[in-house]
Amino acid sequence: MRMIKIFDTTLRDGEQSAGINLNVEEKLQIARQLARLNVDIIEAGFAIVSPGDFASVQTIAREIKGVTVCSLARAVKVDIERAWEALKEAENPLIHTFIATSDIHMKYKLNKSPDQVVAMAVEAVKYARGLCPNVEFSAEDATRSDWDFLCRIFGEVIKAGATVINVPDTVGYAMPSEFARLIRYLKENTPGIDKVSLSVHCHNDLGLAVANSLAAVENGADQVECTINGLGERAGNAALEEVVMAIKTRAENFKADTRIVTEQIYRSSRLVSTLTGKPVQHNKAIVGSNAFAHEAGIHQDGMLKNRMTYEIMTPQSIGLSQSNIVLGKHSGRHAVKNRLLELGYNLDELEIEQIYQRFIELADKKKEVTDSDLEALVRNEFQAVADRFELEYLHVSTGNSTIPTATIRLKVDETPVQEASCGDGPVDAVYKAIDRITKLKVKLDEYNIKAVTSGEDALGEVTVKVRENGNAYIGRGLSTDIIEASALAYLHAINKIIRASNK
Ligand SMILES: [Zn+2]
Structure with missing residues (x-):
């Protein structure tokens, strides 16, 4: 059985897709889950892009052990230096550098000749290898590049010290049979290719990202780059869960396996969906609710x-x-702790106590506390955003013949402040009252509500996307009362704004 490496780029390619905005703590939470899932490589970000990206890569490099941590870098010295600066404390760092190799990209985007592109790639890889023992080189837009030029540039960067060669279908253009031929061609015609790992990175513009990745595995690729829930630029990347379960379910076809702990797939999908605010479609393969x-x-x-x-x-x-063993208000600390352990949360005594108090409050309101309730509580409790505004009191009056009115009391830096407002509906009234207290100019872009658990006393989760000063922030709130969940989600986003502006 060949071992196929799983290179997860949820935190880089996934995070750079439209409407997703994760802070360092959220990225770290996802990285921890990716480590439990046992991916081989975590691409933690693109260090040079912003101070936030740099901090995320650095934090993940420092904290996540037992997995390779990677940063993207263009084939230029400053990018590579920045990537290394963020990665150098990692147990096993990887610099991933790239340059475009298709005629259209070289001519219009880079304005460079093929010879100049080869020279830049070689120089970048040499420089990166001088810093880091593992260097991956990607030929951006490989599937629209000249095949012989690919063999040439790959051969040269292998000589320069690249340890992984990546073939991206950057624009999602390839067909599975054609991509399979390309992989075979590269293996047969690139000097030194048997000394390095051959990786693929497929996009889903024609719905073929997973099919193309699997065709590559059948034809000798050693590594697949993919994301949880198939997140990523435009139509997304190959979905990790689909690639992994296809290889596992059809092992006799692929004669291959991965190191993924598949039992962690569903939890990974849920966590990423919650933190990004991007729901998973119901009929999505593997992780959809109807799957x-x-x-x-x-x-x-x-x-x-x-x-x-x-x-x-x-x-x-x-x-x-x-198993639907149900926790309720008669369950003790021990039962709650055990269930949390089964769910993969290894919390210390103090954290258990914190969660247990929240569990008791919830068990008082609803008779059955399910696994998803418990996970929601953990996420809610350890969001780790220092809160300037805290909800103390909320009263709403609404109906079909009254003007919706909300009275709100917030703790603002420990001092209670009260305001009231009317609105088009109860949530609007609450948000306007909060705006009066925070005095921020916040625009609500998206509002989503869903039941995270089942039954009439289910927990409702509200996700909002707000915009302030051109930046987007995602907030989440959880409660058995949807108006309260709405207020909490809005405040969660606002507290992030405050934190961002303090930095
Ligand atoms: Zn990509």
């Missing part, structure tokens, strides 16, 4: 007789637990 739901009577009948009739993989294999 394991059998509705048709004839299917259910078959399933009852033998699960294999309609199930090619089990929900347990991606960490969807069938």
Whole structure:
């Protein structure tokens, strides 16, 4: 069995896609989960892009052990220096440098001749190898590049010390059979290619990112770059969960395996969806809410007789637990601690106590506290955003014949401040009252509400995207009361604005 390396770029390619904005703490939370998932490489960011990106790469490099941590860098000295500066404390650092190799990119974007591009790539790789033992080189827009030119530039960077060669289908243009041929061609015609890892990075513009990645694996690729939930530029990247479960389910076809702990897949998907505010489509392969739901009577009948009739993989294999042991207000600390451990949260005594208090409050309001309730509590409790504004009191009166009115009391730096406002609806009234207290000019771009758990006493989760001074911030709030969840989400975003402006 060949081992295929999984290179996760959720925090770089995924994070740079439209409408996603994660802070350092959120990226660190995702990186911790990626380490539990056991990916081989975490691409933590593009260090030179912004101080925030730099801080994220540096924090992840310092804190996450047992996995390679990577930063992207253009094939120029300043980028590579910045990447190394952020990565140097990593247990196993990797500099990922790239330059475009297609005629259209070289001519219009870089304004360089092919010879100049080869020279830049070689110089960049040499420089990076002088700093870091592992260097990956990507030929941007490889699938629209001349194949012989690719063999030439790859051969030269391998000589210069590259340890990984990456073939990106940057614009999602390739067809699986053609991509397979390209991979074979590169393996047969690139000098020194058998000494390095061959990686692929596919985009999903034609819905073929996973198909192309798998075609590459069948034809000798050693590494797949992908993201949780298929996040990424435009239509996204190859979805990690789909690539991994395809290789696992059809191992006899691929004669390959990955090191991924597949039981962590579902949790990873949920965490990324919650922190990015991007819901997963219901019929999404592997992690969609319907992916394991059998509705048709004839299917259910078959399933009852033998699960294999309609199930090619089990929900347990991606960490969807069938066991529905329910926690409630009679559950003690020990039960809560055990369940948290099963869910992958290894908290210290103080943290357990904090969560337990929140658990008791919740168990008082709803009789069953489910796994997703508990995970939501943990996320909510350890969001780690220092809060300037805290909700103390909220009263709303609304109806079909009254003007919705909200009275709000916030703790502002420990001092209570009260305001009231009318609005078009109860949430609008609450937000206007909050605006009066914070005196910030905040524009609400998106408002989403969903039930994170089931039943009539379910927890509601509100996600908002607000804009202030041209920057976007995502806030989340959780409560059994949707108006309260709305207020908490709005305040969560506002506290992020305050923190960003203090920096
Ligand atoms: Zn990409």
